[in-house]
Amino acid sequence: MDEKTLEFPTMIYEEGKVRFLAPALPEGWEKAVSPSGIPVFFNPYSKLSRDMAVLAVKAYFERKGIKVCEPLAGCGVRGIRIAVETGIVSKLVLNDINKFAYSLIRKNVETAGLVNITEVYNIDANALLAAHSSGGLRFDYVDVDPAGSPAPFLENAIRSCQSGGLLGVTATDLAPLCGTNPLSCIRKYDAVPYTSPYSKETAVRILVGFVARTAARVGMAISPVLTFYRRHYIRTFVKLTYSKTLAKESFKNVGWISECRSCGNVQWSSYTEPFKLCELCKSTPQVFGPLWLGELTSKDFALKVLGIAYEADMKEAYTLLKKISEELQTVPFYYRVDEIGKRLRSRAPKPASIVDRLRLLGFNASLTHFDGQGFKTDAPREAVEQVFSELASSEA
Ligand SMILES: C[S@@+](CC[C@H](N)C(=O)[O-])C[C@H]1O[C@@H](n2cnc3c(N)ncnc32)[C@H](O)[C@@H]1O
Ligand SMILES: [Zn+2]
Incomplete structure (x- = not known):
């Protein structure tokens, strides 16, 4: 691995079964949730998120020859790990808008011995995904892993996924989703967040509900297969199916959560009937959502x-x-x-x-x-x- 041709200091890291180059991290970076001020994004704290992506892909696909896309790849470690550790990837598309990330991805793909199956791009993620949103160009697995909200990339990511394929989505913008910044949540997710001691779960449900509504717009239905909250991020893996009928049915799992400010009772209601009175004291509750009420x-x-x-x-x-x-x-x-x-x-x-x-x-x-x-x-x-x-x- 030639570290000298890159224009910034790098280090060799090892994660899962892969050795790769990523920026050398500034001293004391561990105190923040993610290292900052580095030319290419890399967060060692997200190892678990990458482990889970490897595991989910391995568990979900029972065949070889799957096409995988990581449109926001950073140094490429996630996609490279998925290919190396599952052994079932026949095409890997890695992309990052940052030109330093692009150089790093190319090096890491070479080191991992994946040049033959990998395409590396340096364009906007939405352009890449939109260019793969028809017929045989679509992917079996798309992993949307932004720093912040996945909302701007979701519709194109969904459209670039095969029917029956899997979509992995991360959100790190927990302040809006958990209700610290409600207007940001409304702007990005078209949902009113629930500021409460239980907001970790409602944050996840707002994200999954938003994925479901975005998918339904383009005639796709989702079934979440694995969802979790960890440290600084939330992550969901959903199965996507092309079906307007199922997309309509998926709204049975979207609805509202309400809290009675008089007696503290929390209840939930369907998408079409949001404004029920508190079942216990008949006061008018505060209503939050829409969010996913089905299995996560x-x-x-x-x-x-x-x-x-x-x-x-x-x-x-x-x-x-x-x-x-x-x-x-x-x-x-x-x-x-x-x-x-x-x-x-x-x-x-x-x-x-x-x-x-x-x-x-x-x-x-x-x-x-x-x-x-x-x-x-x-x-x-x-x-x-x-x-x-x-x-x-x-x-x-
Ligand atoms: C959180 S990092 C990705 C980390 C990586 N998935 C991992 O597991 O290590 C998000 C990346 O998205 C890239 N990015 C941000 N906006 C983009 C866009 N519009 N198109 C393509 N890449 C973008 C950033 O340069 C950054 O490298
Ligand atoms: Zn009440």
Whole structure:
């Protein structure tokens, strides 16, 4: 690998089964969520995101010869890892608008021995995706991994994906999605965010809902197969199917979440009937969304990916996938023990104890990867509060 011909200092990194060049990182970069001030984007903290992309592609495609596109590739490590570590890629298209990134990608493709199957571009991602949005030019897997919002690239990414293909999407603009900056969320995602202690899950649901609505516009339906929240980003993998009928049906999974400011009750409603009164106290609630209310992850798929992570000894991915695969998928909301404790003026039992007790009572319940203080259940709020109070007094 010739590091000298690049116009900036680089280092050799190793991740998964790949060695690659990326910019040398400034001292103390670890304190931020992502290194800044480097000529080509590279964030070692996103290794898990790349591990998950490798695993999801491996689990999803049961055949060889898939076409993969990474339109915002940085140094190219994600796409290169997918090709090398899955062994099923017959065509890899990597692109970045940054000319330094382009040079780095070319070098890294050469080092990985992928020159024969790879095309590297230095153009706007939307132009690249739009040029691949018909017939045999489409891809089986497209990975949209921007620094910030994926919104500007989504429609073209969806159009460049085959029916039955897989789309991976990252968002790192958590301030708008979690509600710190509501107008930005409205501008980018056409959705009102829910500023609350549960906003990690609603952020993810706003993103997935936006992917579903964008896909529906161009006659595609989505089925999320794996979705998670981690550190500074959220990520979803969705199956895309060309079908106007299924696209219309997917709106059954899009709706609104509302919070009653009088009694704290949280409820959700369908896309076409957003403005229900609070079921408990009949006040008018505040309404947020639209967002995805259906499953964020397919349990079967998560278990398959978990098995592959175990075999590949990807420990961090394995731990996260284990939590995700055990998570209740039928409830688009979680409780936080500290929030219930505040309302009931009581100390908080452990979330795991509440889950066990609710299950004993015949309800579905689980912990959630979104929040260590959180738990999910389909039990009514009165039952949750009763269990909470009983455990709080017995654990005291
Ligand atoms: C978060 S980085 C990609 C990281 C990479 N996917 C990884 O896993 O390491 C986003 C990249 O998008 C590139 N980019 C931003 N806007 C773009 C555009 N309109 N077209 C193509 N590339 C763009 C940036 O130069 C940057 O390298
Ligand atoms: Zn109420």
